[in-house]
Amino acid sequence: MLNIYYHPMSFPSLGPVFTAEAIGASYNKTVVDLLNQEQKSPEYLAISPYGKVPALTDGDFKMAESAAIMRYMARREKSDIYPSDIKAQAEIDQWMDYVNHHIRSAVGRVQFNRVVAPMMGVRADETSIKVGLKFLENNLPVLEARLSDAAFLCGDALTLADLALVAALEPVKMAKIDMTPYPTLTAWLTARRGETFYTNIHTHFGAEMGQ
Amino acid sequence: MLNIYYHPMSFPSLGPVFTAEAIGASYNKTVVDLLNQEQKSPEYLAISPYGKVPALTDGDFKMAESAAIMRYMARREKSDIYPSDIKAQAEIDQWMDYVNHHIRSAVGRVQFNRVVAPMMGVRADETSIKVGLKFLENNLPVLEARLSDAAFLCGDALTLADLALVAALEPVKMAKIDMTPYPTLTAWLTARRGETFYTNIHTHFGAEMGQ
The missing domain is CATH 3.40.30.10 (Glutaredoxin)
Structure with a gap:
């Protein structure tokens, strides 16, 4: 198990x-x-x-x-969300790494300093917040463009790359990251949060913590 | 090709x-x-x-x-440095991600601010250097312990995880990162830099740039 x-x-x-x-x-x-x-x-x-x-x-x-x-x-599980074809895997790997290196880490900087640091009584690092927001300003347009061209990051079906992106963007509301410049991405995220992989887990990020 | x-x-x-x-x-x-x-x-x-x-x-x-x-x-190439067994792949994936998230990104902070920023005429972010060094202080001992137990990150043969680690540690000298607390890791790195995958590329990091 x-x-x-x-x-x-x-x-x-x-x-x-x-x-x-x-x-x-x-x-x-x-x-x-x-x-x-x-x-x-x-x-x-x-x-x-x-x-x-x-x-x-x-x-x-x-x-x-x-x-x-x-x-x-x-x-x-031999799941289609990560097919066995090596080029399909390569494309999914690429977008998972892109999301984790360029989006998740930047969201993490903002989330840590705006949400976690105050909870821990640690002083927020304003420069780190600025760097994180700059990273997002440079990289979220890539995703906005990508999801304007296709239903999912790697084409017409949900893959691990999409699940990584939903996870990476979980704290945007809590971390007060402005998503209004990215309407396609925002609509996409809302749609994914309506799927059972999400609704079986929670209603929104932080729900279990009463946030 | x-x-x-x-x-x-x-x-x-x-x-x-x-x-x-x-x-x-x-x-x-x-x-x-x-x-x-x-x-x-x-x-x-x-x-x-x-x-x-x-x-x-x-x-x-x-x-x-x-x-x-x-x-x-x-x-x-169906290479043994990434075998087809899914548990072997999982272990290699884990250590590649560990290296890239916890080592490469921290080395990158120090390298950027100590080496690249001055070249670009940008002011170094001393807080980012401190965070990077703190990350390394927390994470390099994990690698020191790992390589004290086994010849390579995933056991007795070279895998993609080791190549990722050699790449991540390339700038340590240039970025003046003190490796003396990690003698096993340092000896391991020296040995890898003697292998043909390395010597076919360069004598040392920065050689092509005259550094």
């Missing part, structure tokens, strides 16, 4: 959970109590050697890293 | 080049003139839709993103 270790406020955690739902895998979810540093406990370090969420166990097999877990689950 | 579009000072570019060498693929290299913004030219944007290096063409097929290109080339 697949067991996903995650935290509802860790948006990289959501990619594996969305994937498990999208492919109809039978799985369990275990919340790792990040607020109490459970991710650094010996028990958890035996699963994820560097103490981060998400992680996955599949019987005795253990692994970490959001995109790697998503690929593993899709391959295990 | 594979054609890798790259720049010698872009260390994410080096992963695909090392991979092509390691698997013995027949390939061409094309330098993209980043200093003259060639990456934003219409010709290059037709290859990489968001104007970044590296990119790859394989006949009519075009793609971008360092790790995605590395996987594609290894799959195309």
Whole structure:
């Protein structure tokens, strides 16, 4: 049985959970109590050697890293969201990495400094927020153009790249990131949030935390 | 024929080049003139839709993103550096992503602000340097421990994860990142830099630029 270790406020955690739902895998979810540093406990370090969420166990097999877990689950179930053709895989890999390097990390900078830092009593780094917003200003138009040309990032069907994008954009409202310059992307995101892979998990990001 | 579009000072570019060498693929290299913004030219944007290096063409097929290109080339050649077993792939994917998210991005912060910013006449962001160094202080011990237990990141044979790590650590000397707390990792890196996948490319990072 697949067991996903995650935290509802860790948006990289959501990619594996969305994937498990999208492919109809039978799985369990275990919340790792990040607020109490459970991710650094010996028990958890035996699963994820560097103490981060998400992680996955599949019987005795253990692994970490959001995109790697998503690929593993899709391959295990031989799902069409990650087809076996190497060029199709290459295109999906490209857009997953693009989303994680250029979108998720930038959203993370803004989210951390505007939402998490105040919760932790840490001073927000305004330069990091500016860099994050600049990254998004440079990169969100790429996605706006891409989704104006096709229904999904890699053509006419949902793939792992789309699930990675939905996860990466989860905190935009909470982090007060202005999405109005990107109407196609915004409509696309709203549509994805109406699909069962999303509605089976929550109504909106932060719902489990009462945010 | 594979054609890798790259720049010698872009260390994410080096992963695909090392991979092509390691698997013995027949390939061409094309330098993209980043200093003259060639990456934003219409010709290059037709290859990489968001104007970044590296990119790859394989006949009519075009793609971008360092790790995605590395996987594609290894799959195309059915190379043992990315075996077909899904658990082996998952472990390699995990360590590639770990390296790219936690090491490459942190080295990039320090390298950009200590080396590239002065070349561009941009003011260095000292906070970003501090964050990068803190990330490395938190994450390099994970690699030091990992490589104390095994010859390579994923066991007893070289994989794509190792090539990603060599690429990610290319600028440590230039960026004046202290590696003395990590003797096993440093010795490992020196050994990898003696292998033909490396020596066929250059003697050291920055050599092509006279640095």
